Amino acid sequence: MIDINQLSHHFTLGKKGDLTSLSVLENISFHVRAGEIVTIVGRSGSGKSTLLNLISGFIRPTQGEIIIQDQKVSEFDESEFAAFRLQHMGFIFQNFQLIPSMTAFQNIELPLILKGISEQARKKMTIEMLKKVGLENFSGHYPSELSGGQQQRVSIARALVLEPPLILADEPTGSLDSETEEDLLRFIQELNKEMGITFLIITHDDEVAGIGHRTITLADGKMVESGVFS
Amino acid sequence: MKIKDQFRFILQNMKKNKIRVFMTVLATAMGCAFLIVLASVAFGLHDSIVSDMLENRTINEIEVVGSEEGQGITDQDIAKFEELEGVRAVTRQKFVQQDAVYSIDGFEANAPTVAAHFPSEIASGVELAEGRLPEAPNEVVVGHHFIPSLTPAEGNPDEFYNEEGLIKEELQFDGDVIGQTFTMEIAKTDGDQETTQEFDVKIVGVMKAPGREWEWDQYVYITDDLLGELEAFTGTPGAALMDPSTFEDVSAEEVPYDQVTVIASDLESVKNVSEQLEDQQYMSYSIVNEMEQMNTLFTIAKAGLIFIGTIAILIASIGIYNTMTMAVTERAPDIGIMKAIGASPKVIKRIFLLESSYIGLIGAAIGIAAAYVISILVNFGLPLILEAAFNEEMPAGLQFSSIPPLLIVIAVVICLLVTILSGLRPAKRATEIDVLKAMRREI
Incomplete structure (x- = not known):
């Protein structure tokens, strides 16, 4: 599913004439199989979010290659990556990233609109997804009218509505209480089992890391460990 | 993303800032109406003179x-x-x-x-x-x-x-x-x-x-x-x-x-026959000779007035640029989210360009309606005012303002072009929004 080969990234800081290079990732290589839940753990500043952003195509790597579903996405331009994201990836963010002026229904419907799906089909798919995340009675609610857990469910529904084979999650439980966190982790495991969706989850939470089939540990931009989380 | 959905998006966005959008549409409408009314004077006088000439003589x-x-x-x-x-x-x-x-x-x-x-x-x-x-x-x-x-x-x-x-x-x-x-x-x-x-x-x-x-x-x-x-x-x-x-x-x-x-x-043959007569050393005169000179003069006058009118629309376009720039800034987090889930830069650009064009089009529509009302009032009221002021009867059939379909087409095209141009820069800015910064609300 995902092949990361010799991936390095550094940020350039400072002003013109006084630039300094800050390395955040160095020679990262790993492979994620289809249907796996892989968690990436590490302390703050270890480079885990940068790694996820590189895989998502939000930033471009300084060196190395990223292959997802046999496509060398690290060579894609912005438009190609956008189309790839829409087709193959779903995202779950720590602070949900819902559009505040849109209802739960409209937020979930957004990827379907971007893909150009007909209004009738969209309506059906969105309602199904709302049911799946248990929010069928909240379709007309705006994000500000939903609890943190409900917002994250809307975010998950939005990520799943196009049935992507890969979901990237950045601290998905970071804004949730422990009870909601448990529900969410259970839901992720169900989706993985039932739909065979591959999950790549960034976390510093041990409980989240525990649901992974495999855990990759990063420290100071380097991959220090890969195996079953203990 | 379908055009229908893009329009739905635009309308949703416009509803968020009704007053600002209304003021921008108003400015565009005023610019458009100014252009049409100004040029309609040249069109009206041209029509009056041509019909006067045609009444006196047969055109062929x-x-x-x-x-x-x-x-x-x-x-x-x-x-x-x-x-x-x-x-x-x-x-x-x-x-x-x-x-x-x-x-x-x-x-x-x-x-x-x-x-x-x-x-x-x-x-x-x-x-x-x-x-x-x-x-x-x-x-x-x-x-x-x-x-x-x-x-x-x-x-x-x-x-x-x-x-x-x-x-x-x-x-x-x-x-x-x-x-x-x-x-x-x-x-x-x-x-x-x-x-x-x-x-x-x-x-x-x-x-x-x-x-x-x-x-x-x-x-x-x-x-x-x-x-x-x-x-x-x-x-x-x-x-x-x-x-x-x-x-x-x-x-x-x-x-x-x-x-x-x-x-x-027929009318098309007049020029040809005149040229043949000229070739055979005959002195001839037709209304077409006179009309050609007059048409050239009026075309220059019309172009000049349309140019002056365009300046009014250009001024209105500053408002559109401002509105669109503010819209991009305000919607940066939403744009970031859309880009993150797979909206291509092309779609983002199109949405903003459509929005500015839509403002231009509504402005043009209101401007055209206003221009027609003004034109009717001018044609009705101005002769009365001039007659009262100068105590002199206006010539029968004199038209101060005329709005032919061509003028409407010109005004709409200018309006659309100017509004699209003024929306280009903000739209490009929207496509350049950094997803991560936008999602962190750093823009």
């Missing part, structure tokens, strides 16, 4: 004055004209060089007389109000105002007219003139002596009234044969009241026509 007529060497037009020249490509007819007239006196049943009128070539007149499209064209040498057609110009033969002429200068109703000729035989009195000089002779003429037709109210057609149109008889009596060409010995002896064919008009088969 080419008047041939003579050759460039100063020779008049004779039958030989006319035969050449009739051979030219695009010519429908060549009308030619010789004027009787004295006012003949026509009388019947105690009524008389001094009327100018002209010998016309009736077959070519028919071909040129001459229309009669009643009767027919002459078939016999002594048959004539009279102008529309010939009958009203008949006055009693006896009595004091000062008492014939009312205060408006028209013949009093009770003194007017009352009867049908078609089929009536009038006496035509022609004079001639023979040394010091002046003698007259009467010719019988039968009126067989009456011309249609001229296009303009003020035009007065009192002519009597006679045949070439009758003109020959008159010339034989006076011994002068055109039956001029002059001493025959002062004229050279020339045949009737060599006497030039007083008025020759070439009628082109």
Whole structure:
């Protein structure tokens, strides 16, 4: 599913004439199989979010290659990556990233609109997804009218509505209480089992890391460990 | 993303900032209305002048004055004209060089007389109000105002007219003139002596009234044969009241026509026929020559006014630029989210460009409606104001403002172009929004 080969990234800081290079990732290589839940753990500043952003195509790597579903996405331009994201990836963010002026229904419907799906089909798919995340009675609610857990469910529904084979999650439980966190982790495991969706989850939470089939540990931009989380 | 969904997006976004969008639309509408109203003045005056010219003359007529060497037009020249490509007819007239006196049943009128070539007149499209064209040498057609110009033969002429200068109703000729035989009195000089002779003429037709109210057609149109008889009596060409010995002896064919008009088969042929006449060294004049110069002048005036109007729309475009820039800034987090889940930069750019175009289009629509209202008010109110201010009646049919469909198309195109251009930069900015910064609300 995902092949990361010799991936390095550094940020350039400072002003013109006084630039300094800050390395955040160095020679990262790993492979994620289809249907796996892989968690990436590490302390703050270890480079885990940068790694996820590189895989998502939000930033471009300084060196190395990223292959997802046999496509060398690290060579894609912005438009190609956008189309790839829409087709193959779903995202779950720590602070949900819902559009505040849109209802739960409209937020979930957004990827379907971007893909150009007909209004009738969209309506059906969105309602199904709302049911799946248990929010069928909240379709007309705006994000500000939903609890943190409900917002994250809307975010998950939005990520799943196009049935992507890969979901990237950045601290998905970071804004949730422990009870909601448990529900969410259970839901992720169900989706993985039932739909065979591959999950790549960034976390510093041990409980989240525990649901992974495999855990990759990063420290100071380097991959220090890969195996079953203990 | 489908266009329908993009429009839905735009409307949702516009609803969020109703007042700001309304003010921007208003500015665009004002700019558009200003452009249309300003240019409509040039269009209106142009239309008025053109219709005035067309009312006076027939558009496909080419008047041939003579050759460039100063020779008049004779039958030989006319035969050449009739051979030219695009010519429908060549009308030619010789004027009787004295006012003949026509009388019947105690009524008389001094009327100018002209010998016309009736077959070519028919071909040129001459229309009669009643009767027919002459078939016999002594048959004539009279102008529309010939009958009203008949006055009693006896009595004091000062008492014939009312205060408006028209013949009093009770003194007017009352009867049908078609089929009536009038006496035509022609004079001639023979040394010091002046003698007259009467010719019988039968009126067989009456011309249609001229296009303009003020035009007065009192002519009597006679045949070439009758003109020959008159010339034989006076011994002068055109039956001029002059001493025959002062004229050279020339045949009737060599006497030039007083008025020759070439009628082109259609408007497109006028220029071509004029050029052919010019090539053959004839001096000609057509309304098209005059209209070409006038059209050039008005085209420059219209372009100038449209340019000034465009400046107003350009000023409005600053508002659109501002609105769109603020919209991009405000919606940066939403744009970031959309980009993150797979919206391509092209879609983002299109949404913002559509929004600015939509503002431009609504502004143009309101502007057009406002311009029509202003145009109607100007055409109705301005003559009243000017008449009241200067105590002078405006010419009939004068149009101050005219909005042809072309002007609407020009205004909409300019409006759309300007609004799209003003939306380009903000739209490009939207595509350049950094997803991560936008999602962290750092923009």
